[in-house]
Amino acid sequence: MTSPHRPQRWRKLDSRTVAHTRIFDVESVDFQHPDHAAPRDFFVINPPDWVNVVALTPQEELVLVRQFRFGTNDLSLETPGGVVDAGEDPLVTGVRELREETGFVGTAARVLAVVHPNPAIQSNRCHIVFVEGAVPSAALAWDPNEEFEILVVPVAEALARAQRGEITHALALNALFYFLPEWEKRCAARGRA
Amino acid sequence: MTSPHRPQRWRKLDSRTVAHTRIFDVESVDFQHPDHAAPRDFFVINPPDWVNVVALTPQEELVLVRQFRFGTNDLSLETPGGVVDAGEDPLVTGVRELREETGFVGTAARVLAVVHPNPAIQSNRCHIVFVEGAVPSAALAWDPNEEFEILVVPVAEALARAQRGEITHALALNALFYFLPEWEKRCAARGRA
Numbered sequence: 422m423t424s425p426h427r428p429q430r431w432r433k434l435d436s437r438t439v440a441h442t443r444i445f446d447v448e449s450v451d452f453q454h455p456d457h458a459a460p461r462d463f464f465v466i467n468p469p470d471w472v473n474v475v476a477l478t479p480q481e482e483l484v485l486v487r488q489f490r491f492g493t494n495d496l497s498l499e500t501p502g503g504v505v506d507a508g509e510d511p512l513v514t515g516v517r518e519l520r521e522e523t524g525f526v527g528t529a530a531r532v533l534a535v536v537h538p539n540p541a542i543q544s545n546r547c548h549i550v551f552v553e554g555a556v557p558s559a560a561l562a563w564d565p566n567e568e569f570e571i572l573v574v575p576v577a578e579a580l581a582r583a584q585r586g587e588i589t590h591a592l593a594l595n596a597l598f599y600f601l602p603e604w605e606k607r608c609a610a611r612g613r614a
Numbered sequence: 615m616t617s618p619h620r621p622q623r624w625r626k627l628d629s630r631t632v633a634h635t636r637i638f639d640v641e642s643v644d645f646q647h648p649d650h651a652a653p654r655d656f657f658v659i660n661p662p663d664w665v666n667v668v669a670l671t672p673q674e675e676l677v678l679v680r681q682f683r684f685g686t687n688d689l690s691l692e693t694p695g696g697v698v699d700a701g702e703d704p705l706v707t708g709v710r711e712l713r714e715e716t717g718f719v720g721t722a723a724r725v726l727a728v729v730h731p732n733p734a735i736q737s738n739r740c741h742i743v744f745v746e747g748a749v750p751s752a753a754l755a756w757d758p759n760e761e762f763e764i765l766v767v768p769v770a771e772a773l774a775r776a777q778r779g780e781i782t783h784a785l786a787l788n789a790l791f792y793f794l795p796e797w798e799k800r801c802a803a804r805g806r807a
Contacts, residue, residue, distance in 0.1 A: 428681050428689065428761040440633035440640050442657040444735060447633050447640055452684055454759070461759065463684040464635040466659065468735075488621050490733035491645055491656040496621065497733045537782045538732060540683035540690045542637060542661075547784065566647075566654065568621040584795060589730045591740065591784045598791045602777060 429455050436465075444468055444504070464542065471538070471547040472515040473502040473596040476525050476555040481607070483579040484525050484555055485588075487570040498572070498582070499593040505548070515550025521562040523571045528554030533599040538592060549596045551603065576604055622648050629658075637661055637697070657735065664731070664740040665708040666695040666789040669718050669748040674800070676772040677718050677748055678781075680763040691765070691775070692786040698741070708743025714755040716764045721747030726792040731785060740785050742792045769797055 431452035440447040445468035453460040476484040483500075490497045503518035505511050516530050533549045563569065574582070582588055583597050624645035633640040638661035646653040669677040676693075683690045696711035698704050709723050726742045756762065767775070775781055776790050 426761065427763055430689065431682055431684070431687075433687050439635075442632075442640070442642075444657065447635070449635075450684065464637065465685050489624055491624070491643065492658050492736045493730055493733040494624075494626055494737070495733070496623065497730070499733075534779060535782065536784050536787060537683075537686055537690070538784045540686040540688070540692075540783050543685045544687070568619060570620055584792070586727060589728065590733050591729050591731050591788050594729060594791055595784050595787050598787055599777070601794075 431455075434460055439464070466539075466543045468504075468543065468545045469507070470505040470511060470545050471502060471592065472505060472511050472518060472550050473500045473547055473592045474515045474519045474550045474552055475500055475533070475596045475600045476519050476523070476527060476552040477576070477600075478525075478555050478573060482573045482575050484519070484523050485572040485574060485579060486522055487572065488567065497590055498588050499590045500596045502547075502592065502596075511548035512550060515548065516552065519550075519552055519555070520559045522567070522569055524557045524559045524561050525552075525555040526558045527552035527556075533603070534595070536592070536595050547592050547595070549599045551600065580604075624648075627653055632657070659732075659736045661697075661736065661738045662700070663698040663704060663738050664695060664785065665698060665704050665711060665743050666693050666740055666785045667708045667712045667743045667745055668693060668726070668789045668793040669712050669716070669720060669745040670769070670793075671718075671748050671766060675766045675768050677712070677716050678765040678767060678772060679715055680765065681760065690783055691781050692783045693789045695740075695785065695789075704741035705743060708741065709745065712743075712745055712748070713752045715760070715762055717750045717752045717754050718745075718748040719751045720745035720749075726796070727788070729785070729788050740788070742789045744793065744796065773797075 431454050434451040436448045436450040439449050448465045449462050451460040487498045501519045501522045505514045530552045533551045536547050624647050627644040629641045629643040632642050641658045642655050644653040644655050680691045694712045694715045698707045723745045726744045729740050
């Protein structure tokens with residue numbers, strides 16, 4: 422069933438930057454609905470694209486990190502991830518962030534999905550990168566304000582922790598969601614599913 | 615396996631509001647790491663809490679909405695959702711937003727999970743509300759700048775659309791992720807799993 426109504430696209434007009442920070446801009450953007458008399462302004466947050474990495478070890482474990490997060494003022498258990506540098510291929514970012522944060526390096530990497538962290542108020546995307554054959558083989562390279570606990574846990578346990586509410590970062594949960602079909606394929610191939 | 619390192623909590627000191635919009639504030643917050651000489655400021659976005667609703671019909675379909683999103687300047691297919699009003703119970707918000715956006719009303723509702731849209735730069739939470747027995751029985755009540763296409767699709771199709779990249783909103787994907795165990799239980803009970 423589908424309703425007959427089709428929402429229209431608004432047309433983007435002028436915009437003004439109202440705040441500028443190290444990791445995002447806030448813009449006031451005028452949008453015009455085709456049926457409305459006057460445009461209206463909406464606030465849009467513009468960060469660079471991000472990556473989140475599902476790193477699978479040869480023993481079928483996932484590599485997770487726990488770190489302090491300033492937005493929630495609390496520790497958070499997550500998949501590794503970070504910011505895509507200007508001009509950088511998100512796949513390269515994923516491999517780089519995994520290596521820098523955890524020292525793990527894989528044998529193959531690919532993008533599983535691209536999501537929007539928040540289409541309502543935010544313009545950027547998050548690329549979900551899947552790294553296979555991940556083993557600890559590089560030196561850690563943490564930024565000055567970063568420090569991590571590195572956890573390597575069986576896939577089933579990582580998924581159970583997410584379902585139990587021990588992983589609450591929306592984008593880390595997206596990474597696990599897009600890893601599920603991959604995991605089911607592997608389980609089926611072994612006759613475990 | 616777990617690394618011996620334990621990340622420390624930073625202490626929140628002073629903060630200043632640097633931008634104020636209708637739907638979020640941007641704050642500059644000083645945080646002090648216990649081992650660092652000086653505090654450092656980080657930017658934090660403070661929106662109210664949000665809800666996202668998984669609405670299941672008696673025919674085992676999910677109720678989805680397509681709407682124009684200003685952050686991405688594009689149409690987006692999502693689970694219904696919205697902003698928790700001051701003092702409102704998120705469960706009440708979920709039921710209200712579903713009714714206002716789609717006209718669907720259910721027979722039971724509960725919170726499946728609570729996630730953080732972005733622990734790194736954002737303080738708020740999103741409550742995933744599950745509504746069962748949802749049927750179209752109320753009048754639509756759209757806000758002035760809202761209009762929706764309402765789609766009612768079989769659960770398996772909704773999940774397939776998400777995996778295919780037709781649903782990209784991180785929080786809508788979280789809603790589907792937390793609905794999965796519920797769905798698997800129903801499939802198992804019918805001997806379909």
